[in-house]
Amino acid sequence: NTTVNHPEATIDTRKDPTGTTDYEGELAVIIGEGGRNIPKEQALYAVFGYTLINDVSSRALQRRHGQWFLGKSLDGYAPMGPAIVTADEISDVSALRIETRVNGELRQNAQVSNMIFDIADIIATISQYISLHPGDIIATGTPAGVGAGQNPPQYLGNHDEVTISVDEIGTLRNYFI
Numbered sequence: 539n540t541t542v543n544h545p546e547a548t549i550d551t552r553k554d555p556t557g558t559t560d561y562e563g564e565l566a567v568i569i570g571e572g573g574r575n576i577p578k579e580q581a582l583y584a585v586f587g588y589t590l591i592n593d594v595s596s597r598a599l600q601r602r603h604g605q606w607f608l609g610k611s612l613d614g615y616a617p618m619g620p621a622i623v624t625a626d627e628i629s630d631v632s633a634l635r636i637e638t639r640v641n642g643e644l645r646q647n648a649q650v651s652n653m654i655f656d657i658a659d660i661i662a663t664i665s666q667y668i669s670l671h672p673g674d675i676i677a678t679g680t681p682a683g684v685g686a687g688q689n690p691p692q693y694l695g696n697h698d699e700v701t702i703s704v705d706e707i708g709t710l711r712n713y714f715i
Contacts, residue, residue, distance in 0.1 A: 545619025548713045549594060551694055553613060556598030559694045559714070562680035563638030563646045563702035565631075566591040567657060568622055572671040581661035584670065587622040588631065590702045590710040591677050597686045597693070618675070620708040628706055631657055636681060639701045640694070648681030655679060 543549065551559040570586025594615040628634070631650060638646035650657070660678055664670065685692040694700070698714040 540613045541616045543614045543617035543712075545617060545710050546712070547614060547617040548715055549614050549617065549694075551696070551714050553615075554596040554598075556596055557693060557695075558597040558686070558691075560595050560597050560685040561638060561640065561645075561694060561700045561702075562593035562595060562684055563636050563700075564591050564593050564677045564680050565589075565634065565636060565650060565657075565704065566618060567661070567676045567678060569661075569670045569674040569676070570625070570672055572669065572674070574665050574669045576662055576665040576670070578658045578662040581658040581665075582625070582631070584661055584665075585625045585657070586672065587624040588628060588634075588707060589618050589622045589675075590620070590636075590704060590707055591616060591618045591675075592700060592702055592710060592712050593677050593680060594694075594712075597691075616677075617710060617712050619710050623707050634704050634706060637703045638681075638683065639703075640685070640692070641699055645685070646681045646683035648683075650678075653679055653681065 566589045568586045571584045634650045694714045700712045701709050703709040
């Protein structure tokens, strides 16, 4: 997949002809034991580990095409890392706190327990429709505070730096040109 990128990646916003490149700091779940129709009560047993993802998005491409796939799938727009922390190393995934900063300014600050969908629900729901396999990666959604939600919107451009941090996982750092 050409969308996935490394943890210290430089992302070229010129690939987005609309100038609406935005960040989304998210927790990513790596599936260890696949399956289908995984019950919510068993869903966390399917998790191998966790990492961070910057689900970089072109907001105008999302709107223009009536769905989000194209706006989130430009080459290099999904940097992940810096490490995979195994599920057994995280005592309570819902207690993790995600912080996203743009050029040092705190933009997103949320606990996983405050997300719209909890991780077990996400895994159970996806597995109702799609077979999950070891190594599959699920981005769990972004908290409030993305650039599109600012007034006025604040999109990414040349020389911007985005850091996404969870103390138990580390910091994902990306540079934008």
